[in-house]
Amino acid sequence: MKLVAAALVAVAASWMLAGSAAGQAAEVRVVVNGVDVPLAVPAVVFNGQVMAPMSGLFEPMGAIAAYYETDRSIVVTNRVRTTLVLWLNETAVLVNGQPQSLPVAPALLGSEVFVPVQATFALLGAWARFDEAERAVFVNSQITGITPQVASGALQVSVDATGPVQVETNVLSNPDRLVVDFINATLRTQGRQYAVGEAGVDRIRTAQFQVKPFISRMVFDLNQPVEISITSAPTSYLVTLQVRPRGAAPWQAAGNGPNASPLTPAGPVKVTAVGFQSDGQAGRITVDSTGPMEYKIREFAFPDRLAIDMQNAVFIPVKREISVDGTSVVSIRAAQFTARPPVTRIVVTLKRKLNYVVNRSAGQLTVDLNTNMAARGHLVAIDPGHGGQDPGAIGPSGLREADVVLDIAMRVRDLLARDGIRVLLLRDSDATVDLEDRPRLAREGGATLYVSIHANASPRAAVNGTETFYLTPQSLVLAQMIQDELGVVLGIPSRGIKTANFVVLRDNEMPAVLVETAFISHADDELRLRDQAFRQHVAEAVHHGIARFLAIYPVPQQAP
Ligand SMILES: [Zn+2]
Structure with missing residues (x-):
């Protein structure tokens, strides 16, 4: 470790020297939304700011970061489209285009881009603190707003957060109350109470229930049994809780009055x-x-x-x-x-994250x-790249991209069909379909989602891994969901999600992504792409990603 540190110092910014001078201390952990981020190289502390390599840092916050060598910029974006632009060796930063400044400039050390952790996450709206005693920096999503409203007998509570939150519900008796915990979430507005007096709920109390890990708690004081449903918005960090009186049941009909608890x-x-x-x-x-x-x-x-x-x-x-x-x-x-x-x-x-409704008698x-069944109204266009006169890329041992992606696409179709989701396969044989025609065929066929499947190629034979491209904002979440799944199951490097101006992404109004499953130009990846089991893993990952997205993405209104 000492040797590594010494080697890094040779190319380091000034903060690295200070960091290694303070160096006998234990390594600094970076904990984002409860995830102990695995760091490629150790983080260091400079002027109270934890400097950590950016890879893998932002994903637990539902954000992604990319480093652009051309202008030495680092772009961080999240689901609510907060965009930060940072530059190497500069303290200037743009937050949605507005200039601000960082206490310490990002720096390149070896091949790793280091960013100031607390400052960068704070600009995303997160809560971040360096705990000197624990040698750890803790970063959490913040709950920024709680908005209860009653409509047609149900209480709807909108919980706005700056990043993903994990919800736990807990029903307690004597007195009856419903407890909703937001794990790893910090409450910006402390100790508020909201009088309700409807939908079975007397009032809502909120508090920072626990630190280490942070738990923000909402307690619903009840005057009758309720059922609750929880939904997370696909394109924001909004969580909606819906609470309504439970339908009449025998023990409730006993007529003991609202406060007589049958739950003893x-x-x-x-x-x-x-x-x-x-x-x-x-x-x-x-x-x-x-x-x-x-x-x-x-x-x-x-x-x-x-x-x-x-x-x-x-x-x-x-x-x-x-x-x-x-x-x-x-x-x-x-x-x-x-x-x-x-x-x-x-x-x-x-098989994927589902909404659920709990009911107790x-x-x-x-x-x-999965009570909303939203996915069934969708029609997913699956576009196997190339085909016919266009074989696509060809691997070192002769495997044709057009053949591999057709097989994977048919597997994805079968998996979606098993879920009862309708699929439009843009070619089901080795046929020529013009690139420009593909988005049009999908649109005219009534598709609500577009997934193009390819195998990647690079002039550099050593490049391998999986990546997913998107272009329009509504496609980002779909790309992220598919890439998350591919990254977890394939056992090859996840190169993340990227934007690209591909025809099939550009000429598409529906959420549209292009999956580069693996590099057919890489000898080992080509071997994997020949393997039936690997193709099935790819198809299952793409299917899971699509299914996750459909579960939260409503079917668009029909055009008149
Ligand atoms: Zn291709």
Whole structure:
């Protein structure tokens, strides 16, 4: 480590010298939204500013960064289209075109671009602090606004954040309340209360519930049982909570008045059965019990799953794996999670992130998955690049791009079709289709989404990996979702998402991306592209990315 540091100093900016002089201290960790970012080379501290290599730094904040050698600029953009432009060795920075300044200039060390962590994230609206004692810089999404409003008997709370937030819901008894936690999120407005008096909710209290890790908490004081649904917006960091009184149920109809809580378990409740009913892309999980249960639901990613914890609940059927034949769920496992206190846990592994609605009655908890079914109205155009007279790029051992991408495209079509999503395949044989015709064919066919599949080529034989291109703002999220999946499963370098002025992206009004699956010009990547299993992995990753996007992207209004 010392040797590496010494080598870096030779080409370093002045802050590097200071950083290594203070160097006996432990390495500095960079923790962004709870993710301990793996750093290619160690971060250093200069003038209180943590300087860290930029690769991988911004993704946990839902942002992406690119370094442009031509003008030595670093461009950082996020989902709400905040754009920062920084330059090497300059403290000037543009924030959405407005000049501001950084306390320390970015610098190039070896092949790594270092950026000032707290300052850069602060310009994205994030909360960032360097904890001297822990030798770690903590960066969180900030919750900037909470807006409750009541409409047609339901309470809708819009929660605005500066980055992605992870939501946990928790229903507690005595008194009845609903707790919604935002993990790794900092609350900008402290300790507010909102009087509601409708939709089963008396008031909402908000607080910074915990630091390390940060948890922002909203407590809904209830006067009757409610159900809640949570949706995340595709093109912003807005989370919408909808709370409404639960439909009349036997134990509520007993007429004990709004404040008489029927949720007073005497001793642990017994969970007697867990079931799943599939309805195409939607599905319902049912949990039967001998009495009302308190529950907590956590969301996890990679793979997407829900953990449903039933508090004070003993699981009677020893351990269960429920067979699932739906297209939205991979598996459901239920078991006694802890004996003391008794917690029953149900883990639902999803094929992608889904919206869900929870409903609780005295003897049953139901979790409805994917209730909006938005994806079914979509028509996905899949464009296998090249074909016919145009073989595309040809690998060192003779593999033709046109053949590989057709096979992958047909696999993507089959996977989407299995979900009940309609697909328009722009060629299904080795046929010539003019490039200029492809976006038009998609548009005339009624497509709502466009995914072009290619294999990459470079004059430099050593270049490999996967990357996804987009051009228009509405395509960024789709590109990011597909590239996220490819990066996780393919086992080759993820080169990230990039903009490019390709015809199929430029002449397209719908969200449109071009996936460069791997480099056919790279001998090992070509070998992978020959492999059926690798092609299937690519197709599954593209399918997952599309499915994630469709789950949150509404079908556009039909043109008149
Ligand atoms: Zn191509």
